[in-house]
Amino acid sequence: xxxxxxxxxxxxxxxxxxIETPSKQAIWPGFISHLPGGKDVQxxxxxxxxxxxxxxxxxRTGEVIEHPGLQIRVRSRDFETSFQKATExxxxxxxxxxxxxxxxxxxxxxxxxxxxxxxxxxxGVEPETRLFLCSVNxxxxxxxx
Numbered sequence: 001x002x003x004x005x006x007x008x009x010x011x012x013x014x015x016x017x018x019i020e021t022p023s024k025q026a027i028w029p030g031f032i033s034h035l036p037g038g039k040d041v042q043x044x045x046x047x048x049x050x051x052x053x054x055x056x057x058x059x060r061t062g063e064v065i066e067h068p069g070l071q072i073r074v075r076s077r078d079f080e081t082s083f084q085k086a087t088e089x090x091x092x093x094x095x096x097x098x099x100x101x102x103x104x105x106x107x108x109x110x111x112x113x114x115x116x117x118x119x120x121x122x123x124g125v126e127p128e129t130r131l132f133l134c135s136v137n138x139x140x141x142x143x144x145x
Contacts, residue, residue: 001142002103002107003109004049004068005052005070006032006070007032008109009047009093009140010030012096012099013030013092018030018089019089022036029044030046031046033048034048038075038131042075042076043085045072045085046075047070047072048070048072050137051069052066052068052139053066053067053139054066054067067115067141068139069137069140070138070139071137072086072089072090074133074135075131076132081132082134083120086120086136090116094115096113096114098112099111108144109142112141113141114138114140114141115139117137119136120135121135121136121137122134
């Protein structure tokens with residue numbers, strides 16, 4: 001695949017209005033693999049690629065079936081808002097069944113399934129900003145079409 005799971009699912013969540021393209025006007029900007037400095041962007045969502053899992057091979061071709069991993073981290077001024085946004089993102093991804101996404105370069109993907117394998121995890125506060133963090137973890141099945 002030309003794009004990572006985090007890139008594809010960021011595009012999907014933007015299409016659903018859960019997160020927005022980062023800008024000064026964005027209420028919930030979405031970032032790939034990082035959260036920017038908290039003084040500039042206090043509310044934000046980051047999608048990061050994580051270790052996935054292999055799920056065997058197709059006997060005829062030997063192709064390995066891989067389910068790449070994804071972590072969503074949400075940061076906000078208070079715990080409740082952070083937890084609610086993590087829940088909203090998790091619920092949206094958990095309901096995906098065979099949804100297509102087209103990237104800026106016109107590469108299209110079929111998101112067959114996104115499976116949540118953790119609870120929403122409160123991660124405390126960032127020491128330097130005192131902003132609250134939550135995370136949630138997934139595996140996905142995505143194919144290029």
